[in-house]
Amino acid sequence: DIQVTQSPSTLSASVGDRVTITCRASQSISNYLAWYQQKPGKAPKLLIYDASSLEGGIPSRFSGSGSGTEFTLSVTSLQPDDFATYYCQQYSSYSPWTFGQGTKVEIK
Amino acid sequence: EVYLVESGGGLVQPGRSLGLSCAASGFNSADYIMNWVRQAPGRGLEWIGFIRSKADRSTTAYAASVNGRFTISRDDSNNIAHLQMNSLKTEDTGVYYCFRGHYSSTWGQGTLVTVSS
Numbered sequence: 001d002i003q004v005t006q007s008p009s010t011l012s013a014s015v016g017d018r019v020t021i022t023c024r025a026s027q028s029i030s031n032y033l034a035w036y037q038q039k040p041g042k043a044p045k046l047l048i049y050d051a052s053s054l055e056g057g058i059p060s061r062f063s064g065s066g067s068g069t070e071f072t073l074s075v076t077s078l079q080p081d082d083f084a085t086y087y088c089q090q091y092s093s094y095s096p097w098t099f100g101q102g103t104k105v106e107i108k
Numbered sequence: 109e110v111y112l113v114e115s116g117g118g119l120v121q122p123g124r125s126l127g128l129s130c131a132a133s134g135f136n137s138a139d140y141i142m143n144w145v146r147q148a149p150g151r152g153l154e155w156i157g158f159i160r161s162k163a164d165r166s167t168t169a170y171a172a173s174v175n176g177r178f179t180i181s182r183d184d185s186n187n188i189a190h191l192q193m194n195s196l197k198t199e200d201t202g203v204y205y206c207f208r209g210h211y212s213s214t215w216g217q218g219t220l221v222t223v224s225s
Contacts, residue, residue, distance in 0.1 A: 038153070043216065044153065044205075046213040049210075049211045055213055087152065098155055099145075099153040102152040102153070
């Protein structure tokens with residue numbers, strides 16, 4: 001099965017900072033990767049799909065890039081509402097799907 | 109509008125069984141892969157498995173942690189996906205969610221399963 005390793009597990013940042021989160025797949029998943037944001041007690045919220053496509057209604061400060069085995073989620077100019085936990089999810093056709101371990105973005 | 113509603117959670121003893129349902133509205137679930145995901149208290153998201161559409165022969169795939177114990181099925185006439193959980197363990201405790209497709213902006217509110225004696 002394809003494993004996804006997400007880093008860092010925790011990230012301390014300030015409002016206005018640019019932050020980057022990385023997911024690495026154990027083998028190529030083409031661009032079959034999504035990014036979610038989750039807040040406590042809530043269901044995940046889709047941000048990015050197909051590695052770099054922005055979901056409708058999501059602010060343009062969120063962006064995704066990568067293909068193959070290495071992917072990044074970037075947030076430019078972090079806003080107070082962006083402090084949350086972020087997950088990547090791979091959906092390759094050749095393997096059961098998996099989520100990354102999560103990255104908690106906290107206030108510095 | 110698209111909605112998913114999970115139900116069937118509760119308290120169950122280790123070794124027992126429990127069935128969950130995911131009721132879809134606003135779309136024809138028969139056309140979609142339907143997934144189950146769970147989240148243990150204070151932990152990350154764990155994909156459990158999916159069932160493909162009838163057009164793809166309703167084939168299933170599961171995470172290794174539940175393979176052989178959990179079964180996903182679908183009732184397309186009623187727009188429902190089911191998760192049958194057998195031989196439950198304390199580590200199966202968590203909130204269970206369903207979502208449609210390969211990725212999704214639509215998730216249910218989740219249903220809490222507590223496995224404890």
